[in-house]
Amino acid sequence: MITIHSPADERTVRNLELGQVVHIDGTIITGRDEMHMRALSSKNVPKELNFATLFHCGPIMIRDGKEWKAIAAGPTTSARMDTMEAEMIERFKIRIIIGKGGMSDDVLKAMKDNGCVYLAAIGGAAVSLAECLRCTGIEWEELGMAEAMWKFTAKQFGPLVVAMDAHGNSLYKNVGSKVNRTIKDHS
Amino acid sequence: MISIPESVEDAIVNLLRLANTKLPEDVGWALEAAASWETNEIAYSQLGGIMDNVKKAEFMGRPMCQDTGVPVFYVSGKFDASIEKSIRNGVRRATSEIPLRPNTVHPLTRENPGDNLGDGMPVIHYTPTDDDHTEITVLPKGAGAENMTKLVMLNPADGTAGVKKFIISTVLEAGGRPCPPTVVGVGIGGTSDMCVKMAKEALLRPTDHVNTNDDERKLEEELFTILNASGLGPMGLGGDSTVLRVHIKTAYCHTASLPVAVNLNCWAARRATVRIMKDGTSRYGQW
Numbered sequence: 034m035i036t037i038h039s040p041a042d043e044r045t046v047r048n049l050e051l052g053q054v055v056h057i058d059g060t061i062i063t064g065r066d067e068m069h070m071r072a073l074s075s076k077n078v079p080k081e082l083n084f085a086t087l088f089h090c091g092p093i094m095i096r097d098g099k100e101w102k103a104i105a106a107g108p109t110t111s112a113r114m115d116t117m118e119a120e121m122i123e124r125f126k127i128r129i130i131i132g133k134g135g136m137s138d139d140v141l142k143a144m145k146d147n148g149c150v151y152l153a154a155i156g157g158a159a160v161s162l163a164e165c166l167r168c169t170g171i172e173w174e175e176l177g178m179a180e181a182m183w184k185f186t187a188k189q190f191g192p193l194v195v196a197m198d199a200h201g202n203s204l205y206k207n208v209g210s211k212v213n214r215t216i217k218d219h220s
Numbered sequence: 221m222i223s224i225p226e227s228v229e230d231a232i233v234n235l236l237r238l239a240n241t242k243l244p245e246d247v248g249w250a251l252e253a254a255a256s257w258e259t260n261e262i263a264y265s266q267l268g269g270i271m272d273n274v275k276k277a278e279f280m281g282r283p284m285c286q287d288t289g290v291p292v293f294y295v296s297g298k299f300d301a302s303i304e305k306s307i308r309n310g311v312r313r314a315t316s317e318i319p320l321r322p323n324t325v326h327p328l329t330r331e332n333p334g335d336n337l338g339d340g341m342p343v344i345h346y347t348p349t350d351d352d353h354t355e356i357t358v359l360p361k362g363a364g365a366e367n368m369t370k371l372v373m374l375n376p377a378d379g380t381a382g383v384k385k386f387i388i389s390t391v392l393e394a395g396g397r398p399c400p401p402t403v404v405g406v407g408i409g410g411t412s413d414m415c416v417k418m419a420k421e422a423l424l425r426p427t428d429h430v431n432t433n434d435d436e437r438k439l440e441e442e443l444f445t446i447l448n449a450s451g452l453g454p455m456g457l458g459g460d461s462t463v464l465r466v467h468i469k470t471a472y473c474h475t476a477s478l479p480v481a482v483n484l485n486c487w488a489a490r491r492a493t494v495r496i497m498k499d500g501t502s503r504y505g506q507w
């Protein structure tokens with residue numbers, strides 16, 4: 034079993050291959066549509082964005098005394114962030130993206146150029162994934178529970194499948210070419 | 221079991237808790253069945269992860285997915301206009317008590333009231349009947365699956381082949397975004413609005429529901445086979461389990477029209493029903 038320590042360095046992510054199953058130990062931040070917009074339009078951004086492991090997720094959080102606790106934290110559809118992610122990768126050198134459904138060719142290229150991988154989490158496996166997270170803080174709280182940037186320390190967070198690697202390969206593309214045959218057969 | 225009369229508002233909170241924390245049994249069996257025919261290793265582990273999560277959610281009493289969706293309600297039987305207020309209050313309480321993720325926002329300003337309410341929310345469909353009880357069903361709809369909804373107004377000449385083509389391309393082009401294996405709700409006929417409504421209502425059927433119309437049943441089975449042979453697989457990562465079920469609902473339409481709508485449900489095909497009896501006691505289920 035492969036465990037990646039986050040923040041990860043470029044060499045580690047470049048060594049990952051399509052279809053490998055990995056778990057993450059270390060820091061993870063969340064970000065969805067609004068967080069991306071805010072990060073790209075702000076002068077001052079939280080330092081955790083640099084070299085981050087960015088999880089496309091809008092968790093359900095509860096207050097547990099003074100601390101925040103994630104009770105459900107599965108991936109959200111990554112394609113919604115397609116138009117912003119390449120710039121995020123270039124600007125902040127995001128090393129790992131965790132989400133579901135995959136991302137566009139532009140993002141795949143930015144991943145290759147900058148050294149970043151996309152890991153697919155099991156969509157909807159929110160309770161299992163939340164169990165691997167400890168909340169360490171929140172930024173941009175005014176964006177609301179789903180859209181804020183949550184900061185976590187992860188322990189054996191996964192399973193995650195290497196679905197887009199740092200060399201321009203994508204499991205979604207491989208699957209897509211097979212799936213397209215079915216679409217064509219019936220058109 | 222002794223049932224103590226409870227308010228509609230309380231029933232709504234309990235109903236949302238049941239729907240979000242416990243996957244209906246028939247959906248669980250459909251997932252097990254999918255795992256039994258799955259030959260792709262990654263796909264098999266995705267299904268295993270899903271079932272693991274379902275068990276944890278039920279055991280811990282937590283929402284199985286962080287996207288608790290927007291609740292769509294179906295009210296039938298005997299009721300009066302006050303029921304809307306009770307449902308709204310129930311949704312507000314459930315949001316903080318369960319808790320549910322506050323998902324509703326103004327469509328343009330994106331302002332979030334924090335209680336899953338707002339103009340037009342929650343969506344409630346009413347069907348009065350002569351029964352002396354009230355039945356309320358909730359379908360929590362997550363955005364991943366809901367965003368893949370499509371409606372097309374085909375030409376009658378496109379026929380069944382056109383209908384098939386539209387359904388196949390809609391499900392497959394959605395890729396991993398709606399968290400496959402999905403349940404596919406299809407509406408065929410009616411007017412445009414009714415067609416989309418039927419597609420969603422089809423998702424209320426249990427996965428072991430048998431369509432009594434032979435033509436529709438055959439079409440459901442054929443689509444099920446084609447879609448699962450496509451190779452899309454769980455989460456779009458490849459595999460043999462792309463859909464858990466295809467449900468078709470039809471209605472008569474204008475002679476110049478052929479509307480078709482597809483509404484998907486993710487593997488977390490949540491639903492629950494409460495029947496509130498005349499004496500105020502209630503019975504919950506996921507039938």
Ligand code: SF4
Pocket residue numbers: 107108109156157158285286287288289361362363364365397398399486487488
């Ligand atoms: S599509 Fe369904 S299972 Fe997937 S994240 Fe949305 S609500 Fe959860």
